[in-house]
Amino acid sequence: MDLGLQGKVALVTGGSKGIGLETALVLAAEGAHVAICARDPEGLEKAAARILEQTGASALPIQTDVTSADDCLRAVREAAEHFGRLDIVINNAGTSAARPFDQVADEAWGYDLDLKLYGAIRISRAALPYLRQAGGGAIVNLTTSAAKTPPASSLPTSVSRAAGLALTKAMSRDLAADGIRVNAVGIGMIRSDQIEKQWQLKAPHLSWDEYAQDPKHQIPLGRIGETAEAAKVIAFLASPAASYVTGTSVNIDGGKGPAL
Template sequence: MDLQLQGKVAIVTGASKGIGFYTALQLVKEGAHVTICARGEKYLEVAAASIKQQTGADVLAVPADVTKEQDCQAVIEKTIAHYGKLDILVNNAGTAAAHPFEQVATALWQTDLDVKLFGAIHCAKYAIPHMKQAGGGSIVNITAVLAKTPPASSLPTTVSRAAGLALTKAMSNDLGAYNIRVNAVCIGLIRSDQIEKCWQAQAPQLSWEEYSEQVGQSIPLGRIGSTEEAANVITFLVSDAASYVTGTTVNIDGGAGSAL
């Protein structure tokens, strides 16, 4: 299938590692021009070099902290200055923070909301005028399956992620008239640095495939998902192949979630 991404311009936040990195890589492979941003400049440079090595294409790497509105604005402005337009925004920046309610300090509530909710808000705020000018665009907000059915001891992450789902739906209704689509993906158990650390700490004698199957026994597909699988879904959603899809969420969880 031709995703019609050739010549499109995309920004991916939190793109130095994991799902963000592989999404940026996949977009480049499909012919898009990509800006990657993250807080860690060193890791960002490594990511840009890796994409260049694998694809032969350069990406624009912009160090940015999405908790700072001025950094979000700078990422958009540098992308426009470099590529001349903006078609796609993937709001992927995030952290893991899961605790019982009474153990969550006020500062942690604010930090989590600043990263996962306001980071997406501020990036979209500065991206949307350029998408309108281009005649349309696509935004994907990365959230979590547990945002739909929050378990105990999952705060503040599930609250900020649930807010991201509401943001997605409201934005899609506001922006549809401008041909700007807004969707979300809800991530389940996907291979990450954190998961790999657990693997090495808990069962280093097992291969990754064996560990994945062991941990994934309660998942209908029977394994942990790969970052590439998540990136493939995100890439489809931002592409013209999904031109009539907006205001919805897609679970990338191997069937583990109890909510559609």
């Protein structure tokens, strides 16, 4: 299926590894120009080299801390000026932070919201003039399916991600007249550095496939997902193929989360 991404320009935060990098790879393979943002310059260079090797596309690495408003403005400007336009924003920056309520200090609350919620706000706000200039575009905010029905010991991530869902819906209403679609994805258990560390810590005697398919995960599809499976859904929502989809959240969790 042709997603209609040829010649489009995308900016991906948290783009040096994991779902962000995999999304950049899918977008580049579909013909989009990609700028990847992250804090680690070495990781960015390795990611850009991988994108070039696997797709033949030259990605633009931009060292960025999304907790800095100045960094966000600079990153968006560099991407738009380098490629001549901006059509897509993937707000992927963030890490998992999950503890019981009484173990989360004010500093942890503040940092989590600054990184995941305000980071998406800053990047999207900086990108807005360029998206309007391009005649429309797409923003995809990464959240978690747990944001819809938070389990115990899921703070502060479940709260900051739930705020991201509200942000997505409100933005979709405000920006629809500009032809800018805003959607979210709710990530469940997807293979990542963090998941692999849990595997090595909790069940080093199991192979990856055995661990991924362990019934204790309670995933209806019977396994932990791969990053490429998440990236393909994100790329679809960012593409013209999803031209009539906005203001929604799609779970990528093997059926484990609620369909709210």
